[in-house]
Amino acid sequence: MEYIDPQQARDMPGLRLVLTAGVPGPWSEAAKAVFQVKGVDFVPVRQVGGQENAELRAWTGRDNAPIAIQGDEPPRDGWADILSLAERLAPKPGLVPEDLVLRAQMFGLAHLICGPGGFAWERRHQLFGPIMAMGPAGREAVGRMAGKYAWSEEASAAAPARVAAILRHLADQLSAQAERGSPWFVGDEMTAVDLYWATFCAMLEPLPEEQCPMPTMLRQGYLLDDPAIRSERDAILLDHRDRIYREVLPPPDF
Numbered sequence: 001m002e003y004i005d006p007q008q009a010r011d012m013p014g015l016r017l018v019l020t021a022g023v024p025g026p027w028s029e030a031a032k033a034v035f036q037v038k039g040v041d042f043v044p045v046r047q048v049g050g051q052e053n054a055e056l057r058a059w060t061g062r063d064n065a066p067i068a069i070q071g072d073e074p075p076r077d078g079w080a081d082i083l084s085l086a087e088r089l090a091p092k093p094g095l096v097p098e099d100l101v102l103r104a105q106m107f108g109l110a111h112l113i114c115g116p117g118g119f120a121w122e123r124r125h126q127l128f129g130p131i132m133a134m135g136p137a138g139r140e141a142v143g144r145m146a147g148k149y150a151w152s153e154e155a156s157a158a159a160p161a162r163v164a165a166i167l168r169h170l171a172d173q174l175s176a177q178a179e180r181g182s183p184w185f186v187g188d189e190m191t192a193v194d195l196y197w198a199t200f201c202a203m204l205e206p207l208p209e210e211q212c213p214m215p216t217m218l219r220q221g222y223l224l225d226d227p228a229i230r231s232e233r234d235a236i237l238l239d240h241r242d243r244i245y246r247e248v249l250p251p252p253d254f
């Protein structure tokens with residue numbers, strides 16, 4: 001992916017998408033996926049994970065990723081706001097169900113994957129635990145992010161049980177759907193939550209190295225290898241991710 005700097009992107013027209021450069025960050029990959037599926041072009045803008053990102057902050061008032069900036073509109077940095085923007089820019093294919101029961105279900109599941117207290121949020125709390133415990137070197141590496149995302153030792157200790165519960169709920173949902181003959185998380189068509197799971201599944205088990213080369217340290221950190229959390233039920237979650245990357249999404253490019 002060819003990134004441009006915030007300073008340069010600021011005055012460009014159209015959609016600019018700020019992404020964490022050099023890592024397949026699930027939130028960034030998810031935002032990209034939504035626009036890619038809809039065929040909406042964007043200018044990729046560089047965010048450097050865990051750093052100050054002063055130029056970005058001067059432009060958008062934010063320093064993390066993803067952020068979608070359409071023309072002169074206010075920057076959007078939440079997954080749901082980014083999805084709404086994508087739906088407006090390209091209504092087809094729709095990724096948000098018309099049916100209200102399905103829509104509520106879709107946003108609920110997406111929140112369990114992407115939102116505060118969700119799968120990736122809790123995985124991040126878990127992942128930062130041993131790094132913060134390393135002392136000054138660890139704090140140097142992730143201290144800024146730990147502060148930004150409300151990490152604490154308590155949050156880190158509570159995370160495994162929360163991660164496990166969410167994974168079981170997502171697996172239950174896919175199993176129930178399979179029983180009623182649908183290969184999607186909700187209803188009978190692909191929605192945003194299918195893309196979110198495909199991209200966020202990296203924090204359960206990254207895609208194989210051939211498909212998604214990434215630094216070994218990051219791969220080890222993303223992999224959830226706690227036997228108390230892993231379960232044979234993960235297979236349905238991994239299969240779903242694999243199918244989305246086989247049939248819908250290009251391999252991550254970061």
Ligand SMILES: N[C@@H](CCC(=O)N[C@@H](CS)C(=O)NCC(=O)O)C(=O)O
Nearest residue numbers: 027049050051064065066077078079
């Ligand atoms: N606000 C986003 C969440 C974004 C987020 O958590 N971004 C993290 C991904 S680890 C990030 O940018 N981390 C790098 C940093 O903060 O520098 C949403 O609700 O969709």
